[in-house]
Amino acid sequence: MPRATWSGAISFGLVSIPVKLYTAVSKKSVQFNQLDGRTNARIKMKRVSTLDGEDVPYEELVKGYEVSKGSYVVIEDDEIAALSPKASRTIDITDFVEEADIDPVFYDSGYFLMPDELSRKSYALLAEAMEESGRVAIATFVMRTKQHLAAVRPVDGILMLSTMRYHDEVVEASDLPGFDEIAEVEVTEAERAMAEQLIESLAAEFEPERYEDSFRNQVMDLIERKASGDLATVEAPAAAEDEAVVDLLAALEASVSAAKDARKRHPAAKKATKKPATKVADKKKPAAKKSSAKKAAKKKTSKKKADLPEAKSA
Numbered sequence: 061m062p063r064a065t066w067s068g069a070i071s072f073g074l075v076s077i078p079v080k081l082y083t084a085v086s087k088k089s090v091q092f093n094q095l096d097g098r099t100n101a102r103i104k105m106k107r108v109s110t111l112d113g114e115d116v117p118y119e120e121l122v123k124g125y126e127v128s129k130g131s132y133v134v135i136e137d138d139e140i141a142a143l144s145p146k147a148s149r150t151i152d153i154t155d156f157v158e159e160a161d162i163d164p165v166f167y168d169s170g171y172f173l174m175p176d177e178l179s180r181k182s183y184a185l186l187a188e189a190m191e192e193s194g195r196v197a198i199a200t201f202v203m204r205t206k207q208h209l210a211a212v213r214p215v216d217g218i219l220m221l222s223t224m225r226y227h228d229e230v231v232e233a234s235d236l237p238g239f240d241e242i243a244e245v246e247v248t249e250a251e252r253a254m255a256e257q258l259i260e261s262l263a264a265e266f267e268p269e270r271y272e273d274s275f276r277n278q279v280m281d282l283i284e285r286k287a288s289g290d291l292a293t294v295e296a297p298a299a300a301e302d303e304a305v306v307d308l309l310a311a312l313e314a315s316v317s318a319a320k321d322a323r324k325r326h327p328a329a330k331k332a333t334k335k336p337a338t339k340v341a342d343k344k345k346p347a348a349k350k351s352s353a354k355k356a357a358k359k360k361t362s363k364k365k366a367d368l369p370e371a372k373s374a
Contacts, residue, residue, distance in 0.1 A: 066203050068149035070173070070186070070212070070219075077186060078179045079151070081203075084170035084220060090279045145207040151221070153212070156195040162211060166224045173212065173219040187214040254312040261319040 066081035094103040107116045123140070124132035151173075175183035190197065190213070197212040199221075209224040233239060247255075 064174075065171070066201075068151060068201065070153065070183075070199075071150040072153035072197070075182065075186075076150070077182050078176040079173045079183070079219075080176075081221065082172040082174060084172050088273065088276060090276055090283075144205050145202045147205075148202045151199045151201040151210065151212070153197045153199045155198040156190075156193070157198055159194065159196045159213060162196065163230075165230055167211070168223040168225055171221045171223075173221050183219070184217070187217055187219050190214045190219075191217075248309075251309050251312065254309060254316065258312055258316045258319060261316050261323065
C-alpha cells in the first residue's frame with residue numbers, strides 16, 4: 061500500500077483542507093552495482109583528498125561552492141539552516157490560472173493529494189469547482205527543507221500536485237544555436253500538405269499501455285536468464301548505415317504509404333473496417349418496363365448511327 065510522503069493542508073483564503081501527499085510515479089530502471097571483476101566482490105567508494113590521497117572522515121566534510129577554477133567558498137551547515145525556508149505544513153494557493161497557459165516543460169514530479177476522512181466534502185467541492193472552471197491552482201509548499209512551486213489540478217475527481225521548475229531553470233529556445241535560421245527555412249505547399257497527411261495517417265488516441273521500455277525489458281530478461289543458469293551472451297545488432305534523404309517530398313510520400321499499410325495490417329484497424337452487411341430488398345421491375353427500356357436504348361443507338369456520315373473507303 062502506498063505511503064504518504066508528506067502531510068499538511070491545502071490553504072486558500074480562509075479555507076484549509078487537510079491532505080496527504082502520495083507519489084504518483086514509480087520510476088522503473090535497472091540498477092547495477094559495481095563489482096570487482098576478479099572476485100565479484102562489491103566495490104566500496106571512498107572519500108579521499110585530492111591533495112594527499114588520504115581518506116577524509118565524514119565529520120571533516122564541509123560544503124564548498126566553486127567560484128573559480130580550484131577556488132571555493134565554504135558554507136557552514138548552520139548558515140544553510142538559517143536560510144532554509146520556514147518549515148510549514150500548508151500548500152499555499154496563490155493563483156488560479158488556465159491550464160493551457162502552463163507549458164508542460166515546467167512540470168516536474170507528480171503526486172496525488174488525498175483528503176483526511178473529515179475533509180472529504182471540502183476536498184470534493186474544491187476539485188469539482190476547479191473542474192468546472194477549467195483552472196489550475198499555483199501554490200508553494202515546503203518539503204524536505206526545500207520550497208517548491210507547484211500546480212494543483214483535478215483529474216477524475218482527484219487532486220493532483222505537480223512540482224514545477226522555476227522560470228530561470230528552463231532553457232529558452234531562442235538561446236539555442238541555429239534558432240534564427242529555422243525561421244528562414246522555406247517549405248513548399250506540396251511538402252506541407254504531405255507532412256499533414258503523414259501526421260493524419262498516424263493520428264490515434266493516446267493509450268499509455270501501448271508504449272513500453274523495450275530496452276529495460278530486454279535487460280531484465282537477460283538478467284533472469286543468466287540468473288537461472290542460461291549463460292548465453294547477447295550479440296549487439298549491426299549498426300544501420302545512415303542514408304541521406306535526397307528528396308524530402310518523396311520521403312514523405314513513402315512514409316505516408318508505409319503508415320497506411322501498417323494501419324491496415326493492425327488487428328484493431330481490420331476490426332474497425334469490417335462493416336456489417338446491410339440487406340437491401342430486391343425490387344424487381346416489371347418485365348414489360350425492362351423490355352421497353354431496352355427497346356428505347358436500341359432505337360436511340362440506331363438513330364445515332366444513322367446520323368453519322370459514311371466512312372470513305374481508302
